[in-house]
Amino acid sequence: MTISLLHLNINADNYWSNLIDFIKTHDFDVMQFQEVCGKNTISININTQFDGFKLLQEALADKYLGELAISQKYTSSPDAYMGNATFYKKEFQLLSKDVLALYTRDEPFPSDQNHFETVGRNLLHLKLQIADKSVSFLNTHFAWAKTTVEEPHQTQQGEILINYLKSVEKPFILSGDFNMDPKQPLINKINHLARNLSVENNTATTLNPRTHRAKVLFPPGAVVDYIYITHDLKFKKFKIFKDLDLSDHLALTAEIEI
DSSP, rough: OOOEEEEEEOOOTTHHHHHHHHSSSSSSSEEEEEEOOOOOOOTEEEEOSSHHHHHHHHHHTEEEEEEEEEEEBBTOOOTTTEEEEEEEESEEEEOOOEEEEEESSSEEEEEEOOOOSOOOOOEEEEEEEETEEEEEEEEEOOOOOOSOOHHHHHHHHHHHHHHHHHHHSSSSSEEEEEESOSSSSSHHHHHHTTTEHHHHTTTTOSSSTOOHHHHHOOTOOOEEEEEEEEETTTTEEEEEETOOOOBBBBBEEEEEEE
């Protein structure tokens, strides 16, 4: 059986109409999103007008169920948050949901702050029954740094992630915005645990050159988004939607044989 996965850091509601049109005109089996934000979330270029997870639930209600893992609250509003969300087709059965804290900040993050090393981070882990097979889907948004070179706070959080991945029953599919390039130690460690489809397919950049704020990275851009599959799975197709402005990141998709 082949399933299709969509991975995208959606950048809150900045590209909302484009995003909704895109996911409604495609037929992905599982969709993993980062930077899903609550109403009145303010942070740099994010200033949301509505609760993104609730609207995604409404837009996808005919075909999908969704789960949210809030990683950080913000000072701009009691309703303000950022997190990861995974949506899956209704014919799949949710066997379990786990949220792994990579970094916890108990107090809301200041909405006027312009450095994000201490933003809360987590991993959302859903185990789904798909036909006669159970598959884990892992969704994360890793720690931010000023460059795509791994910094100590990322290494610390990375060790939590690595130890957790070693305990996850195979098969699993992991996708995330890791905020670091493929040459970094953490990426190399994960490469020993699963296949890095972003690297295997010679990805040049996963940042959108037309919309991303860090113009210093262009050209050539940077690879910071990854799809991993365990070695007992096979992929049939990997694609990046380079010409669509769905976010400040590019959408990654994979067709995977389970």
